Amino acid sequence: MTVFEVVKASLVEVVPDVDPASVTAGRTLSDLGCTSIDRAEVVTLAMERLGIVVPISEFRDVNDLDRIVELLRTHM
Known part of the structure; x- marks a missing residue:
C-alpha cells in the first residue's frame, strides 16, 4: 500500500x-469538507498505520x- 493509499x-x-x-492527488481536505x-485525526491514523511519528505541528498549515x-x- 502506498502512502497516498494509507492517507486515503x-x-x-x-x-x-x-x-x-x-x-x-491534488485535492485539499477543505475541498473534501x-x-x-x-x-x-487523518494524519494521526495514517502515522499509526505507517508506524511512524511526526510532530503534528508539522501539519499545522497543511491542507493539501x-x-x-x-x-x-x-x-519513513
Missing part, C-alpha cells in the same frame, strides 16, 4: 461522508493531500 483509507475512515472516488480536527503524503514520506 484514513480519510475515508475518519470522514465517512467523503466519497472515496473524490479523494485524488474536512475540518482541522478531521485533518489531525499531496503535501501530507510528502511530509509522511520524509519521516
Whole structure:
C-alpha cells in the first residue's frame, strides 16, 4: 500500500461522508469538507498505520493531500 493509499483509507475512515472516488492527488481536505480536527485525526491514523511519528505541528498549515503524503514520506 502506498502512502497516498494509507492517507486515503484514513480519510475515508475518519470522514465517512467523503466519497472515496473524490479523494485524488491534488485535492485539499477543505475541498473534501474536512475540518482541522478531521485533518489531525487523518494524519494521526495514517502515522499509526505507517508506524511512524511526526510532530503534528508539522501539519499545522497543511491542507493539501499531496503535501501530507510528502511530509509522511520524509519521516519513513
